[in-house]
Amino acid sequence: MAELLALQTDFAAALRDSGRTSDIERWLAGDTGHVDRRVAIYRANMVAAADKALSSAYPVIRQVVGVEFFHGLAREYQRGTPSTSGDLTEFGARFAAFLATFEHTQSLPYLPDLARLEWAVHRAYGAADAPDWDAATLAAIEPDRQAAIRFHWSPGLAVVASGYPIVRIWTIHQPGYAGEFSVAWDRADTALVARDGFAVGVSECSAGEAAFLDESLIGTPFGDAAAAAACSHPDFDLAALLARALSMRLICGFTL
DSSP, rough: OOHHHHHHHHHHOOOGGGGGGGGGGGSSSSSSHHHHHHHHHHHHHHHHHHHHHHHHHHHHHHHOOOOOHHHHHHHHHHHSOOOOSSOOOOOOTTHHHHHHHGGGTOOTHHHHHHHHHHHHHHHTTTTTOOOOTTTTTHTTOGGEEEEEEEEEETTOOOEEEEEOHHHHHHTTTTTTSSSOOOOOOOOOOEEEEEEEEEEEEEOOOOHHHHHHHHHHTTTTOOOHHHHHHHOOOOOOOOHHHHHHHHHHTEEEEOOO
C-alpha cells in the first residue's frame, strides 16, 4: 500500500507540473524523453477535462474572455486547485476565488461575481425537483400565527449580490438573445437564481427582497425576516415579493 501511495503521489505531481516529470521516472520504463512524452498525454487529457468541466459551468465567462484565454484559465485553475472529487460537476466550486486573485484577470474586476452567479446557475440545474404543494394552505394560517411561518424554498434558489451589472452581462450572453448589447457599468445588480422545470432563470431583485430571502433561506421565521428587511430597506415591498414568489413557484411549502 505504501508503494502504491508513492506511485500515485509522484504521478499526481508530474501531471500538475511538467518540471516534476523526474518524479515518475522510477516507475516507468524508458529514458527521460520517452517518459515525458507519455506523461504529457495524460497531462493534456487532464487539462482538456478541466476545460470541459469549467466550460459547462461557466459558459458566459468563456464567451467574455475567449476560448483560448479560458483554456489557459482552466489549466492554471486545475494546477492550483486539483479536483478532490470523482464528480467533475463539483470541479469549479472555487473558480470565483481563483479569478479574484489570478494576476491576468485583474483588469476584469466583475469576473469573480459573474462566476458566483454562474456557479449558482450551475448548482440550480442539478438541484432536486421542487415538491408539489397547495398554496391555499398558506392562506388558511391564522393571522396571529403567520409570523412563525418558515418557508420551504425551491431547491437551487440563490441570491447573488454584486457591485457590477452581472444580471445584464449574463442575460446578453444567453443563446438566442436578440436585444441590444449595451451595459451600464456603473450599475450594481442583485441576481435571483431559480429553477423552473428544466430551465434556470436569472432575474433582478431589490436589496430589500435580497435581505428577506437571505434571512428566510437560512430558516429565519417569516415575521423576523420581514422585519429585518424592512428595517434595513424601508422601501421593501413584502406583498410584491410574496406574489412574485408564488407566481414563479419559488415557495414549495412551509412549516410553523
